[in-house]
Amino acid sequence: MLPIAEHAFGFDDMLPDRRPSLSVIDPTAGSGRLLVPFQQAGHHVLGVELDARLAGVAARALGKRAVRQGDILAYGSLIPTDAWQVAVINPPYGLWWPIPEDSPYHNFELASAHNIESQHFVLELVTGLLARYQRGLLLGVFSGTFFDHNPRAAAFLGKHYQVVANFRLLKPFEAEYGIGVDAAFVVAIRGAPYGEKQPPLTGTFESGDGPTLIRAVNAAFDEIRRNPYYMPHQPTGLGNPLILYLRAYHNNKLPHVPDLSMAVEVDADALPLRLTARGVSAGNDWAAAWLRFYNAIPLQAYDAAQGTYAPLGEAYGSLPNILMGGVDQSRERLAALGFDVALTDHDAAQIELRARRYARDRLPIRELEPMEYLAYYADGPITAQATAALPGGAGEEAVVLPAGATYELRSRWFRRDEQVGEAKEKGKYLQRTFVDRGYLVLRFTPAEEEHDGVELKPFTVEEINPKAVQALVDAFGLPQVATVEDLPALAGWKHRLARFLDEHQAAAGGRRLYDIQALDAARMATKSSVALLYEMGGGKTATIAHWAALRGYRDVLIVTPASVAPGLIEDLGNWGFPARRLTHGLVSDLLARKRRHRLARQRVKTARQRSSRTAADEALLRHEEDRLRLEAELARKRRHLRNLKAIRRKGKARDPQAIETEIEATSRDLDSLGRQLTAAYAALGDVAPDSLFSDSRLLLPTFYVASYQDLSLGDHLGIFDPWDHDHFDRDGNYEDTVRDLRGARCTCGAPRKKTVSACPRCGASWRGEGQGGGRVCRRCGYVAWTMGQAPKRVLPVVNPEDAPWKQRQARRERIEVRREHRLAARSGGLIGEDVFLSTYHQWPLGRRVKTLFSCVILDESQDAKSKLSLRGAASRGLRANGKAILTGTWIKGYVDDMFWTAGWLLGFGSPLWPFPVQGRFGPLPAPVRHLRIHHPRVRRHL
Numbered sequence: 001m002l003p004i005a006e007h008a009f010g011f012d013d014m015l016p017d018r019r020p021s022l023s024v025i026d027p028t029a030g031s032g033r034l035l036v037p038f039q040q041a042g043h044h045v046l047g048v049e050l051d052a053r054l055a056g057v058a059a060r061a062l063g064k065r066a067v068r069q070g071d072i073l074a075y076g077s078l079i080p081t082d083a084w085q086v087a088v089i090n091p092p093y094g095l096w097w098p099i100p101e102d103s104p105y106h107n108f109e110l111a112s113a114h115n116i117e118s119q120h121f122v123l124e125l126v127t128g129l130l131a132r133y134q135r136g137l138l139l140g141v142f143s144g145t146f147f148d149h150n151p152r153a154a155a156f157l158g159k160h161y162q163v164v165a166n167f168r169l170l171k172p173f174e175a176e177y178g179i180g181v182d183a184a185f186v187v188a189i190r191g192a193p194y195g196e197k198q199p200p201l202t203g204t205f206e207s208g209d210g211p212t213l214i215r216a217v218n219a220a221f222d223e224i225r226r227n228p229y230y231m232p233h234q235p236t237g238l239g240n241p242l243i244l245y246l247r248a249y250h251n252n253k254l255p256h257v258p259d260l261s262m263a264v265e266v267d268a269d270a271l272p273l274r275l276t277a278r279g280v281s282a283g284n285d286w287a288a289a290w291l292r293f294y295n296a297i298p299l300q301a302y303d304a305a306q307g308t309y310a311p312l313g314e315a316y317g318s319l320p321n322i323l324m325g326g327v328d329q330s331r332e333r334l335a336a337l338g339f340d341v342a343l344t345d346h347d348a349a350q351i352e353l354r355a356r357r358y359a360r361d362r363l364p365i366r367e368l369e370p371m372e373y374l375a376y377y378a379d380g381p382i383t384a385q386a387t388a389a390l391p392g393g394a395g396e397e398a399v400v401l402p403a404g405a406t407y408e409l410r411s412r413w414f415r416r417d418e419q420v421g422e423a424k425e426k427g428k429y430l431q432r433t434f435v436d437r438g439y440l441v442l443r444f445t446p447a448e449e450e451h452d453g454v455e456l457k458p459f460t461v462e463e464i465n466p467k468a469v470q471a472l473v474d475a476f477g478l479p480q481v482a483t484v485e486d487l488p489a490l491a492g493w494k495h496r497l498a499r500f501l502d503e504h505q506a507a508a509g510g511r512r513l514y515d516i517q518a519l520d521a522a523r524m525a526t527k528s529s530v531a532l533l534y535e536m537g538g539g540k541t542a543t544i545a546h547w548a549a550l551r552g553y554r555d556v557l558i559v560t561p562a563s564v565a566p567g568l569i570e571d572l573g574n575w576g577f578p579a580r581r582l583t584h585g586l587v588s589d590l591l592a593r594k595r596r597h598r599l600a601r602q603r604v605k606t607a608r609q610r611s612s613r614t615a616a617d618e619a620l621l622r623h624e625e626d627r628l629r630l631e632a633e634l635a636r637k638r639r640h641l642r643n644l645k646a647i648r649r650k651g652k653a654r655d656p657q658a659i660e661t662e663i664e665a666t667s668r669d670l671d672s673l674g675r676q677l678t679a680a681y682a683a684l685g686d687v688a689p690d691s692l693f694s695d696s697r698l699l700l701p702t703f704y705v706a707s708y709q710d711l712s713l714g715d716h717l718g719i720f721d722p723w724d725h726d727h728f729d730r731d732g733n734y735e736d737t738v739r740d741l742r743g744a745r746c747t748c749g750a751p752r753k754k755t756v757s758a759c760p761r762c763g764a765s766w767r768g769e770g771q772g773g774g775r776v777c778r779r780c781g782y783v784a785w786t787m788g789q790a791p792k793r794v795l796p797v798v799n800p801e802d803a804p805w806k807q808r809q810a811r812r813e814r815i816e817v818r819r820e821h822r823l824a825a826r827s828g829g830l831i832g833e834d835v836f837l838s839t840y841h842q843w844p845l846g847r848r849v850k851t852l853f854s855c856v857i858l859d860e861s862q863d864a865k866s867k868l869s870l871r872g873a874a875s876r877g878l879r880a881n882g883k884a885i886l887t888g889t890w891i892k893g894y895v896d897d898m899f900w901t902a903g904w905l906l907g908f909g910s911p912l913w914p915f916p917v918q919g920r921f922g923p924l925p926a927p928v929r930h931l932r933i934h935h936p937r938v939r940r941h942l
Helices: 002-008 036-040 052-062 072-078 118-129 151-160 210-224 285-296 312-317 319-325 327-336 345-361 370-376 466-476 489-504 515-524 540-551 565-574 584-609 615-650 656-683 708-712 804-826 870-876 895-906 936-941
Strands: 023-026 044-049 067-069 086-089 096-098 115-117 137-143 161-170 183-190 201-206 272-276 279-282 300-303 308-311 340-342 380-383 388-390 399-401 406-426 429-446 459-462 529-532 555-560 579-581 702-707 723-728 734-741 855-859 882-886
Touching (some): 002 036, 002 804, 036 052, 044 052, 096 118, 118 137, 151 183, 201 210, 308 406, 312 319, 319 345, 459 466, 489 515, 529 895, 540 882, 555 565, 555 708, 565 579, 584 615, 615 656, 702 708, 708 870, 882 895
Parallel strands (some): 555 702, 555 855
Antiparallel strands (some): 096 115, 137 183, 161 183, 406 429
């Protein structure tokens, strides 16, 4: 059916990539066999099928979005009418479907009093769905005598269609299904009900004579649709077509049809809600609808996590508020909204675990600065420890805060415009300057009207009012804030770091971290998400590398500007850390290793779960037992060897010769165990990790360095051929030369186009490619991108004997290869005959490394701070267990830009960053309350 449809719409003379897509529907799709050719050709298809088994088969062949499982009587009124170019139908025969009085099908022309035959119904249904005015095509297979025994159906077909062909197929399903019945094949154009019609092509065709049938139908179509006003003496084209093909539009989209399989019956009498470690979870659809309703209405409640007011569902049911307010308080609030809140023992244990983790992760790294203590006053009841007087405003009396008085505290962030300076006269106008200020506001509401005879009044303390802050501290004191120094685990991290520095000092060329850097690395090791905000030259690279090694991350990705990448790799190498420039080849190797390990684990898991194991399963499980036994023995031998070396190093051996002999014997045992373990991993189809053969307690991570340009390829700042730039002072005196630049700009900001103004091969100047220089020279085809090499492809040949879809695929490949060959010819032989540098096969690294690395570090993160930039989007798409940000200027430009990098670091919607991606960031609560920034430059900005 596909060749007939494409010929009817005039696709035979179009290139494959220039053909518009058709909307094709089959109301009784079955397994989808009629729609598959259209879907493979790139057309939009939709099938409806009642049988769940056949609908699953069709979904696997066409995709889930192209199949609706359910009754066509339920779907028929929901499918858009006059919106489909092609209908391919093979309806069931002889089924009578009931039609209620209020059914939209009660007025069908082919309907009886209270029911309708299946073929009649499908024929009349698609008649309304197809595009009118000779823009819709019907391709139908009916029972062989359908139109002979049903004159109403034949009259309906002739009334609403221009029938092109009406053939009788002899036993077309016998070879495939064993059904020895004839069928009628109809090709018709949707037309006006009462227009003049031409007689169709009729006849009988044997089964298997498909090509002859297609040629006959196409010839009949050309005869019927021949242009009566065609002028032979004029050129054939759009203004003088020989055949009036059906029209299809290039911007055609698949009409929307709802999925009724998602519709369910709900119990409106109960609103079950479950508290989990991810927040609240609705027990049924009715409860979910009410939860969405509470989040949509303007009624709001105080959100302690965000420090502002938020919708009820978010303020009471989000995980950050559950952890901050407690489970009991959250259950009471949700129950007051009408929900039946349930909490299982497992969920209670998980919430308690998350609460402990949240309390640990929110600990500041260092002792707080004085003003930062204000953010740690806890919301809720607070009692004055001493009597103090809060100074009032202009003309207002001071507010007395008696000792022992209890207040209800609510802290939030306030934002307003304030005038700066006096207004200035500018002609007949006054010019005023305003600044947008944001600061912390503490609101106190008395819990009782008076205390010890003193009337209690509500009052507000603003962060920017030093006298009010002093009175607050005098009355209530400073809150007790624990830091990571109070964690018992910190001593262990310090000991591990000191031991690692001793072992790694030789590999680092005698270098060691400064004491303050080592202390910060140990403190940061207590957290998996950190921000290191040293000034330039403070040693951010070395410190964060030791943090990654201390945390035990194996593969670490560092994303940095292209101009910084070579120096960063060199710096890591000087410190003894393996570092490589990330390329697509390395990504492929890492993905293959990860895939191999995952498949090996899955094979073992499958073998264990099988009830009846085969001999291969038993052998696989034996290899897994050997692996576990050898790993345990290897770990024990390694510990024993380290102890022996420590005894020798400290000079505590009673018999030095015996110690040397035992060390040699243990080393030989380790070599033997290593070979056996490698063989065990190979038998499992896996590769043994390097950590099994390292004598160090801390395995060195491998650092892979990629640039923001490699990650996104979105701003014409990609990796170019190396170029140099000379630096001069203001007087024109030569200073130095920055060599081997690979970005579009120098470190001083000078564009590559200014320095390399012409093509290095032919001397032609760059044109029309922005400030970054051309990626491809328009004269000689020189490729400015530094890209991988690919062998020159042979021009494919289109075989006319192949299937039509194979011929179309070959034509597409010919177009692509011809494009490559043209560019190679324009280079004048500089590229070579057997090797071709392609500009059409460069892909961003960001799509392939989203979940590949265990740790991701964003160096100079201000380069990826924007919401809409491709750099920022590609960086925020990276997922890892460990995350770090390195920058000396986190806030550069707008404070709001900090929202995106901080959200990536701490996790959008997480307890540490309770703001969703689509949420609000107006009040700026994060910098002090959650991030614990201790950087003087950042504090000045805030």
